Amino acid sequence: MNDWKEDRIGSAIKGENPTVLAKMKSGFAVIGDPQFLPGYCILLGYPQVDSLNDLNIINRQNFLIDMSLIGDAITAVCKPLRINYDILGNTDPFLHAHIFPRYEWEEEERRKYPVWLYPKEYWSMEKYQFTQEKHMEMKKRLTEKLQQLMDKNYK
Template structure:
């Protein structure tokens, strides 16, 4: 009996989300976009949180040629539009979308799309999402089957938006 082919091993999306997306084994993938992969966040402390993962080698936006920067930012805006459509339909307290390109923790180009809501506490609603601290990763906020309908709505909205392009 021969050893399993390491190339056929399933990639863990928690340690290599892009490799798993390419392999088709990342369960958070919403859609392949021009610059990368739209994924729903592993935590949903603010329902609809998504990330655009750049599918290439870049630490920050300025690592890319200018046309590629524009493509990445355009994809972020389209993903944000999809999140807005889905979240506005799901929750009348939806307020706005916040966009962030940070890279401080994971040195790979990616953009965060945060849905914001009127029901957020006043002291947190008016500032960056980071003010929530570690509470964002509490077990009750982890992505699960209860988020399937919102995930499906975001993916559907994103497909519609991309079809308009």
Template sequence: MTLIHERVSLAQQGKNETVICKMKSGWLVLGDVQFLEGYCVLLADPVVESLNSLDSEQRIDFLNDMSIVGDALLAVTDCYLINYEILGNTETALHAHIFPRYKNETEERRKKPVWFYDWQNAPKFNKEKHGELMQKIKSYLEKNIITK
């Protein structure tokens, strides 16, 4: 079982405090670290190995949900760009990283992938600190799409 399986199971039980909302294709959560405020992860539910494990309609739903989260981040934060990444090398379960990018990042960081950030010392998710941002994202999504 992967970390993604565990996180989805906790979300289904209402025990994952990083959950922003349930979307058509899965669970939207705020990232465990917030070196870029608003960093989100879309966790497929049901959990599958990869995007290629889904049928055409499910793929469209997942990719559409992913892009709509980007719209929400553009609307509720000061970011100017969204980076989307679907990897799966470490956690072999479909999930998408959604990174807001900010003009106040150093030029060196802004031009490189987010993986060059110091993840170990990055600000950690904190419900009290990030709750308002989570609510803004959720409200945007509820007003602009149908969430489940």
């Protein structure tokens, strides 16, 4: 049922990953599994490398620009207070970037600190998990905005 989660990039290439928003210059923009911060997205680097430092300078620029375009799309669609960008690689050993919207409605002790300090259960609670039914409209709007931004900025 969720076999695509075993290989998110491979399933994106095959068109089987339901979280894909768009294919970008540097990889795939996807909506994140947990949506306790509505609009949370990830940029999955493709072709796959271990880290940003493994890319040549042009591919690094493409990755960072793509990451920021995803942030622009989230800002336009979800109207957060700000966007946080996070490139870690500590768990999944391939280049990817987390793009987190941060909201004024978040409790202050959460909003002021990294998203990773939210309780662990927030990442897996069923009520926060991405589903086509709950998040279809937001996903559609993010995809449309991201396409507009790519059309405007990819020259």
